[in-house]
Amino acid sequence: MKEADVELNVNGVKYRLRVEPRRTLVEVLRETLGLTGTKKSCNEGECGACTVLMDGLPVASCLVLAVDAQGREVVTIEGLSKGEELHPIQESFLKHGAIQCGFCTPGMVMAGKALLDRNPRPTLIEARKAVSGNLCRCTGYQHIINAILGVSGQF
Ligand code: FES
Ligand code: FES
Structure with missing residues (x-):
């Protein structure tokens, strides 16, 4: 071609x-x-x-x-990271145990970042909606949602 x-x-x-x-x-x-x-x-x-x-x-x-x-x-x-310095949402995923096999993690992080960039203090529903197109077969989602909310100190 x-x-x-x-x-x-x-x-x-x-x-x-x-x-x-x-x-x-x-x-x-x-x-x-x-x-x-x-x-x-x-x-x-x-x-x-x-x-x-x-x-x-x-x-x-x-x-x-x-x-x-x-x-x-x-x-x-x-x-997202600056050299060795992770982006706050990456730090939050680590802190909240939101990663298991990690396969979904880049997509989850990017979807969460897009939300936080336009809405730095999202609600639980907004966080859930932001990753509603992302599948994870490991974590059960709650840790991922906690990590997204955790960036603004809500969790
Ligand atoms: S690989 Fe693109 S949505 Fe699944
Ligand atoms: S951490 Fe394994 S698919 Fe999400």
């Missing part, structure tokens, strides 16, 4: 790439850019493991073509 030129802005870094137009953003993030923090599971928009931020909004990167991410600001889990 003919490749297309695309310029992606990921975690503040610009990448000029040639990609097949059918390749999804999660594939390019993981396989071309080596940003494997974003997970791929269902590959059809059902599990939320591949959640990244595009212009501040959470999206399932398995449903976005890489070429359609051109001109958008993409943030992945790798873009």
